Amino acid sequence: MRNSRRATISDVAAASGVGVGTVSRVINGASNVRQATRVHVLKVIDQLGYRPSHLAAALSRGTQRSVAIVVPHLTRPSVVERLAGALAVLDAEGYDTVVCNADSPARRDSFLARLTSKDRTDGVIIMSLPISQPQLAAVRRASIPLVAVDVTLRGVPHTVIDDTAGGRLATEHLLSLGHKRIGFVGDLVRRMTKSTFGFTASERRLAGYRHALAAAGLAQCQSLVRLGPYGAANAEALTTELLALPEPPTAIFTSSDTQAMGVLAAADRMGLRVPDELSVVGFDDIELAALIGLTTVRQPLEQSGVEGARRLSALLGGAQVRPLRQVLDLQLVQRNTSKRPRPARQDRSGRSVVGEAVAAAERHYRADGMPRAGCLASGHRAGLAELRRRS
Numbered sequence: 001m002r003n004s005r006r007a008t009i010s011d012v013a014a015a016s017g018v019g020v021g022t023v024s025r026v027i028n029g030a031s032n033v034r035q036a037t038r039v040h041v042l043k044v045i046d047q048l049g050y051r052p053s054h055l056a057a058a059l060s061r062g063t064q065r066s067v068a069i070v071v072p073h074l075t076r077p078s079v080v081e082r083l084a085g086a087l088a089v090l091d092a093e094g095y096d097t098v099v100c101n102a103d104s105p106a107r108r109d110s111f112l113a114r115l116t117s118k119d120r121t122d123g124v125i126i127m128s129l130p131i132s133q134p135q136l137a138a139v140r141r142a143s144i145p146l147v148a149v150d151v152t153l154r155g156v157p158h159t160v161i162d163d164t165a166g167g168r169l170a171t172e173h174l175l176s177l178g179h180k181r182i183g184f185v186g187d188l189v190r191r192m193t194k195s196t197f198g199f200t201a202s203e204r205r206l207a208g209y210r211h212a213l214a215a216a217g218l219a220q221c222q223s224l225v226r227l228g229p230y231g232a233a234n235a236e237a238l239t240t241e242l243l244a245l246p247e248p249p250t251a252i253f254t255s256s257d258t259q260a261m262g263v264l265a266a267a268d269r270m271g272l273r274v275p276d277e278l279s280v281v282g283f284d285d286i287e288l289a290a291l292i293g294l295t296t297v298r299q300p301l302e303q304s305g306v307e308g309a310r311r312l313s314a315l316l317g318g319a320q321v322r323p324l325r326q327v328l329d330l331q332l333v334q335r336n337t338s339k340r341p342r343p344a345r346q347d348r349s350g351r352s353v354v355g356e357a358v359a360a361a362e363r364h365y366r367a368d369g370m371p372r373a374g375c376l377a378s379g380h381r382a383g384l385a386e387l388r389r390r391s
Helices: 009-016 020-027 035-048 053-061 077-092 105-115 133-141 163-176 201-215 232-243 257-269 287-292 301-316 353-367 378-389
Strands: 066-071 096-101 123-127 146-149 158-160 182-187 225-228 251-254 279-284 295-298 325-327 331-333
Touching (some): 020 035, 035 077, 066 077, 077 096, 077 123, 077 287, 077 301, 096 105, 105 133, 123 301, 146 301, 163 182, 163 201, 163 279, 163 295, 163 331, 182 201, 182 257, 225 232, 232 251, 251 257, 257 279, 257 287
Parallel strands (some): 066 096, 066 123, 123 146, 182 225, 182 251
Antiparallel strands (some): 295 331
């Protein structure tokens, strides 16, 4: 809980366990700060409600060289990497930058209202944050140069990726390895309301997954799709459901690397070896993905921030930015979590030994009044997992 006393940079340094100079470098987007330290300090800044006084002054000066960047969920890895790219460019151009952490629609609305009224700024970058048409109209009426990163705003220069193509890329990679039963773990998408942002990237990545399966002539199995709130813990729970199916997937594609961490945790807890028994592909290629050897779809996170800042700088210099829509390339990065599926052992009749054993176990549990497949108690799931490991 934040107290009534205004936090100082010394408070942030003490709570972060770093020096005041390090906090200052984080605030100013300096490159000579370790990524983990940057994330930790930004989190403390948000928790304490700290706002550097010289940045607050920059907003109120109006005609000075100041830029505001409005982001959701400041400490998410993808947001941090985009910010690092934008801050490096703006710092080199001599702009003071205010980062507005809109962790709720109400805070987003408050920031935008202030930026278009008395707290004027030279330009605004909307990053990964949907805004309404009335809000966009208000920014235009205020004649404030505006660009967007990771979100499409009609009539505004925006730097994005093709999420649907990314979903296809990940799924086609798994298909090329020979996987047929491919699961998907992503966000439960809600349309933008007063209480929800309405993020839709996961929905588009799911569409790409479905397009790839259809193009390969594979029937789409809705039971292999699991959607829930964003986060590793929720993804772990959803993966547990997938791996408890009578015919579990041999591979899972997730709509973010963070959710892929949850998939890996579930596989580890259930005793499944990755990638020998389960292949996993994420999306984003955050810094941690390379460290754990995660196969993923790389989107240029830092470069998107760089491009957004460059385009805003061009607008501020009086240049015309074309095309309005800038689409950055995606790349499938194969590391250590994807490989060809292991062939199932078969008996002399050609039937899968493990499949028959699992089916027999399922019939036994149903005969005892247990729930049907996909809803088994954890102890029975562990038994089925053991049968599958013996294949």
